[in-house]
Amino acid sequence: MYSSRMTVAPVRKRLSREEARAQTRAALLDAAKTLFARQGFEGTSVEQIAEAAGYTRGAFYSNFEDKETLLIALIGRCFDDDLAQIQRLGGNLADVSAGFQQAANIEQELHREAHLLKMEFWMCALRFPAVREAYEGHQARLREGIGTLIEGQFAALHRPLPAPAEQLAAVTVALRNGLDTQKLINPQAVPSDLYALTLHLLMTGSPPATD
Structure with a gap:
């Protein structure tokens, strides 16, 4: 016999603006860390960093001046x-x-x-x-x-x-x-x-x- 109790999916916590920003910055830094090691600072573009991190060019410039x-x-x-x-x-x-x-x-x-x-x-x-x-x-x-x-x-x-x-x-x-x-x-x-x-x-x- 099946249990009558329903399984409730856990509620995913919504990130605050500060938490989302910190997460984006960390992902951009992680991507840049790998790319700079592999192809150098000057050989890496902003677009490559954003793409590797899974974000847009706009997200990059929302977090870093350059x-x-x-x-x-x-x-x-x-x-x-x-x-x-x-x-x-x-x-x-x-x-x-x-x-x-x-x-x-x-x-x-x-x-x-x-x-x-x-x-x-x-x-x-x-x-x-x-x-x-x-x-x-x-x-x-x-x-x-x-x-x-x-x-x-x-x-x-x-x-x-x-x-x-x-x-x-x-x-x-x-x-x-x-x-x-x-x-x-x-x-x-x-x-x-x-x-x-x-x-x-x-x-x-x-x-x-x-x-």
Whole structure:
């Protein structure tokens, strides 16, 4: 016997104007993130971004003044994600290094796309003054966050810092980025543990102990 109870479909919550706008912006940023990595900022049109996101050109201009404004917003979101990941991995610089390395190994294609996007950010920061100003502001936040980890590492080792923490942070970021570039071009040239090994040498002045 069939039940006399009727199944009521769940009522879908209607998005507020602010929620709908945030959803549209997020979709446009996601689309631009993929397109900029694959074909570059200057090789991507507003129309391509809107189409990939599933919106119209008008929707794009309702959310961003132009493509450069979108790029600046995307840079900010990516740096926010990096800082959040560092905080999730804890306060130990070695753990942060291991966590980033694990992510790179497990999601190689995503890591490649992320690195291509990062390189696009660099090139646009060199070419466009407004992008450079925004990029350097976020880069300073990243150096500060990593610098705090470095200070904690040296304090735990009871060693004085050989240079200001933010300068050492700049070295660790440059090392990570440079090795990533080489590894993505020629994986055999850069062993997976090279970054962790070099970082350990930088922090302790000696190679890590082996079993």
